[in-house]
Amino acid sequence: MTQSNIENAAIEFVEVNKSYGDLHVVDNLTLSIEANEFVALLGPSGCGKSTLLKLISGIEAPSAGEIYVDGELVNYKLPRDRNVAMVFQNYALYPHMTVAQNIAYPLKTGFRRQFSAKEIEEKVLRVAEIVDIQSQLAKLPEHLSGGQRQRVALARAIIREPVAFLMDEPLSNLDALLRDGMRQQLMALHKRVGRATLYVTHDQLEAMTMANRIVVLNGGVVQQIGTPREVFHKPANMFVANFVGSPTMNFVRGLVAEDKRSVLLNGGVSLATHPMPTAEIGQPVTIGLRPTDLITARNEDAENVLTGHIFQTEYTGADHLCSLSLTGGEELRVRDDGRAMPNIGDTKRLKVDKDYVHVFDAAGIRIPSKAD
Numbered sequence: 001m002t003q004s005n006i007e008n009a010a011i012e013f014v015e016v017n018k019s020y021g022d023l024h025v026v027d028n029l030t031l032s033i034e035a036n037e038f039v040a041l042l043g044p045s046g047c048g049k050s051t052l053l054k055l056i057s058g059i060e061a062p063s064a065g066e067i068y069v070d071g072e073l074v075n076y077k078l079p080r081d082r083n084v085a086m087v088f089q090n091y092a093l094y095p096h097m098t099v100a101q102n103i104a105y106p107l108k109t110g111f112r113r114q115f116s117a118k119e120i121e122e123k124v125l126r127v128a129e130i131v132d133i134q135s136q137l138a139k140l141p142e143h144l145s146g147g148q149r150q151r152v153a154l155a156r157a158i159i160r161e162p163v164a165f166l167m168d169e170p171l172s173n174l175d176a177l178l179r180d181g182m183r184q185q186l187m188a189l190h191k192r193v194g195r196a197t198l199y200v201t202h203d204q205l206e207a208m209t210m211a212n213r214i215v216v217l218n219g220g221v222v223q224q225i226g227t228p229r230e231v232f233h234k235p236a237n238m239f240v241a242n243f244v245g246s247p248t249m250n251f252v253r254g255l256v257a258e259d260k261r262s263v264l265l266n267g268g269v270s271l272a273t274h275p276m277p278t279a280e281i282g283q284p285v286t287i288g289l290r291p292t293d294l295i296t297a298r299n300e301d302a303e304n305v306l307t308g309h310i311f312q313t314e315y316t317g318a319d320h321l322c323s324l325s326l327t328g329g330e331e332l333r334v335r336d337d338g339r340a341m342p343n344i345g346d347t348k349r350l351k352v353d354k355d356y357v358h359v360f361d362a363a364g365i366r367i368p369s370k371a372d
């Protein structure tokens, strides 16, 4: 088939595989990205994120499967004939060209060569204004800051009016403060330009704050595809649970109780969960509790309460992270929601709502509950 079956998909992968020799880098990926959608590819170094962008742009060819851009099969198309624009981490600007020449470059090459000099000048000015770089047009890239170079790279991508933007860690060369600002600018830009964006990052905060949907990858295998809320609140497995969210989720061991609507931790504490019809009574499980979901229990609270001693504290400015040793011997990190300085050796009673008790089986897969 040379036409995609899915209406409105800007990019579509159908059963795509990619190997480099014996190394399997993309494992049977099927994914469709709508026009206007902002999708983050999130995963650790080497999990195959950049490879996916290279497959769409045509820098690499898939070992098997089909890739569609704007409904058209592109497997056999040259990179310059695929209407997508890459934005790289290192900006990839031409050092001997001015900012204006860099931005204009895509209009003078490939299949968009039909513009007059005046039209090009007008378009350059228009996109330079979109990214607020219009006062720097005559400069060479070496005379720009990192943030300004990144905006030139964006302008050069926008001027092509592509079906999709492919962004490979575009903010990772910027310092933390600039990155925060650029993140907001990129989101505003996405709203304004309104094209499908596939955004590669290993930074879960970037993915959570910017994306409509997140594809979590590990070792070339999709772990979960979902909205930021879905991957945060209903992680499909322990990899996702651990990779998304900061500070990272705590994991403690336990068993499924007889009612299949609670778990028993080592040390005998019982935590209520939503009903888990597919769980087996006595099944060994790992229980995931986010440090931010454990709150100080009130005196009258008796259910879903954990007690432990503080053995370490970390001050973050906004709050304290306390490491606790529980009565059953397990350890937990918790965000201290009080203003007072916690002390080593203090006893803490913590309460967790059953909505926030995540249960995983021995293979690390989420045990679904009736609330899922």
Ligand SMILES: Nc1ncnc2c1ncn2[C@@H]1O[C@H](COP(=O)(O)OP(=O)(O)OP(=O)(O)O)[C@@H](O)[C@H]1O
Binding pocket: 020, 023, 025, 043, 044, 045, 046, 047, 048, 049, 050, 051, 052, 202
């Ligand atoms: N041309 C190539 N030849 C052989 N192996 C490659 C090639 N390109 C990438 N790889 C390997 O494929 C795997 C995935 O690489 P990829 O660049 O897609 O990872 P990534 O998730 O983008 O990582 P990072 O965040 O570090 O950029 C890695 O193990 C990498 O070493």
